[in-house]
Amino acid sequence: MGTSKLLLAAGLLSALPVQAETFYEMSGKVTADLRYFTQDAKFQNQDYDTNLSFTVEPEFYWEWNDGNDNLTFTPFLRIDENDSQRTHGDIRELSWVHIGDDWELRTGIRKVFWGVTEFQHLVDVINQTDAVDDFDGEDKLGQQMINLSLVRDWGIVDLYLLPGFRERTFVGDEGRLRAGLAVNDDHTTYESGAGKNHIDTAIRWSHTLGDFDLGAYWFRGTNRDPKLQAKNVNGSTVLAPYYEQMDQIGFDLQATIDSWLWKIEGIHRDTSSENYWAAQGGFEYTFYGIQESAADLGVLLEYGWDERGTDADAAIQNDLFMGARLALNDAESTEMLAGISHDIDYDSQSLIIEASRRVGDDWKISLDGRFFSSDDPADLSYSINQDDHLQLTVERYF
Numbered sequence: 001m002g003t004s005k006l007l008l009a010a011g012l013l014s015a016l017p018v019q020a021e022t023f024y025e026m027s028g029k030v031t032a033d034l035r036y037f038t039q040d041a042k043f044q045n046q047d048y049d050t051n052l053s054f055t056v057e058p059e060f061y062w063e064w065n066d067g068n069d070n071l072t073f074t075p076f077l078r079i080d081e082n083d084s085q086r087t088h089g090d091i092r093e094l095s096w097v098h099i100g101d102d103w104e105l106r107t108g109i110r111k112v113f114w115g116v117t118e119f120q121h122l123v124d125v126i127n128q129t130d131a132v133d134d135f136d137g138e139d140k141l142g143q144q145m146i147n148l149s150l151v152r153d154w155g156i157v158d159l160y161l162l163p164g165f166r167e168r169t170f171v172g173d174e175g176r177l178r179a180g181l182a183v184n185d186d187h188t189t190y191e192s193g194a195g196k197n198h199i200d201t202a203i204r205w206s207h208t209l210g211d212f213d214l215g216a217y218w219f220r221g222t223n224r225d226p227k228l229q230a231k232n233v234n235g236s237t238v239l240a241p242y243y244e245q246m247d248q249i250g251f252d253l254q255a256t257i258d259s260w261l262w263k264i265e266g267i268h269r270d271t272s273s274e275n276y277w278a279a280q281g282g283f284e285y286t287f288y289g290i291q292e293s294a295a296d297l298g299v300l301l302e303y304g305w306d307e308r309g310t311d312a313d314a315a316i317q318n319d320l321f322m323g324a325r326l327a328l329n330d331a332e333s334t335e336m337l338a339g340i341s342h343d344i345d346y347d348s349q350s351l352i353i354e355a356s357r358r359v360g361d362d363w364k365i366s367l368d369g370r371f372f373s374s375d376d377p378a379d380l381s382y383s384i385n386q387d388d389h390l391q392l393t394v395e396r397y398f
Contacts, residue, residue: 021064026398028058028074033393037176042386045174052081057092068099074142078133085172086132092142104149109142112160114204114215116254116263117280119302119321119339123250123265125219126202128166135177135384141166155207162200165222168241179228179239179383187231187240190222191272198222198245216251223271227313244271259286263302276307278314282321298325300339310345315380318344332358348374348381366393 035051060073074093080086095108115121126143133139146161170183192198200221207214226241247270255262264281282302290297306317323339336355343349350373356366368391374382 023063025061026058027061028056029395029397031055031057031393031395033391035389035391037387037389039386039388041176042383043178043180046176048082051083051176053086054079059093069096071096080132083132083172083175085170086175088132088169090130090141094142102151104147104151106145106147106149109144110147111140111142112145112147113140114217114250114252115265116213116252117265117282117302118263118284118300118323119341120280120304120316121265122267122278122280123215123217123252125217125224125248125250126160126162128168128224130169132169132171132175135171141169155205158202158204158206160200160202160204162202162221163197165196165198165200165243167196167243168224168226170241176389177384177387181230181237181239183228184231184233184238184240187233187238188226189240189242191242191244192222196222211256213254213256214252217249219246219248219250221245223269225313227273244273246271259288260284261286274308276312278304278306280304280316284325294329296327296329298327299323300325310378313380316341320344334358343374343379343381346374346376346379346381348372348376348379348385350381362397364395364397366395367391368393 031054033053035053037049037051041047055076055078057074057076061070063070072093072095074091075089076092077089078087091109093108093110095106095110098105112126113121113124114126115124121137126145127140128143129137130139130141131137143162143166144164146163148159150157150159167185167188170185171178173182190196190198198221200219202217202219202221204215204217223244223246226243228239229242230237231240248267250265250267252265253263261284263283264279266277266279268277269275280302282300284298284300286296286298288296300321300323302321304316304319304321306312306314309317319341321339321341323337326336328334334357336353338351338353340349340351351369351371353369354366355368356364358364369389370391371388372381372385374385376382
């Protein structure tokens with residue numbers, strides 16, 4: 001966590017009013033997760049079968065002015081047994097929100113999520129991926145921003161000013177689920193002369209029309225997906241991130257029709273090196289009260305397409321996804337998701353299984369499995385085809 005973030009934290013916390021009607025609450029969670037890899041490692045410096053990791057993520061919340069002002073502070077810390085790059089801290093959120101009659105102003109470090117599909121979120125562009133937490137792209141770093149949200153009869157318009165860029169985190173030389181060459185972010189370069197101080201902007205419109213939830217946006221700024229360039233550093237070859245500037249437009253649509261959820265996301269990205277379209281779409285159909293029980297079973301099917309085809313530097317370019325989601329709707333919130341993806345170009349597959357259950361009021365236990373099958377070295381998933389693993393996660397909420 002840099003000096004600028006600490007100064008921002010001090011400034012926002014000092015702005016809190018000292019008065020009796022201020023509401024304060026602290027919550028959060030601590031987590032322990034244990035990974036068991038079912039195969040020997042593929043690369044050097046990965047000579048372990050198990051990996052233990054601990055995280056702590058408290059949340060501090062203040063509210064005043066009859067609920068029209070609030071401040072949230074959410075720090076994050078992970079300590080990892082084997083990978084020094086995975087041991088890291090971050091401020092996930094440190095933001096002040098002021099609510100007006102038909103507008104909101106949100107200032108500070110925040111996380112913003114856009115997207116409707118299950119297996120890939122193409123349109124989610126504001127926050128940087130925290131790739132050391134997990135390889136699936138779901139975990140994000142906090143992003144500095146000023147966000148003005150305007151509520152109108154014809155939709156919600158969000159304006160974003162994003163001062164300062166967050167570099168993606170990468171698994172270290174000792175980490176698993178990485179390519180053969182480790183990423184060395186000490187040699188990161190930028191297309192913009194402003195580097196990580198470039199100011200990005202975005203505007204998004206969202207609206208609900210009957211059964212349809214729609215969103216569209218335009219983003220201009222530093223590409224969150226770096227190009228990885230091979231460089232020789234002290235006689236060793238490493239991958240160094242290079243961040244281009246980009247213009248990206250995106251749209252997302254979800255239609256809720258009876259037991260059907262129809263979903264689609266699409267983007268057009270324009271950079272100095274390439275210009276392309278990509279899309280992800282599909283459906284989820286839910287069987288409610290299966291076998292006259294309280295349980296629901298959802299069946300999912302999605303397809304991911306990238307105009308660049310096998311020239312894409314993305315893992316999903318011509319992929320079919322199938323899955324099922326089971327929710328028991330019991331007091332313990334027992335849920336399970338299983339999905340399989342098939343890369344049509346490379347004839348490779350991956351399987352994910354995620355199951356979770358609450359234990360008492362304060363505990364949650366999850367068991368995840370990830371399994372990969374790829375025989376083509378040109379396939380981006382080939383480098384992790386020996387990283388099949390099970391992960392047991394225990395979370396304690398407070």
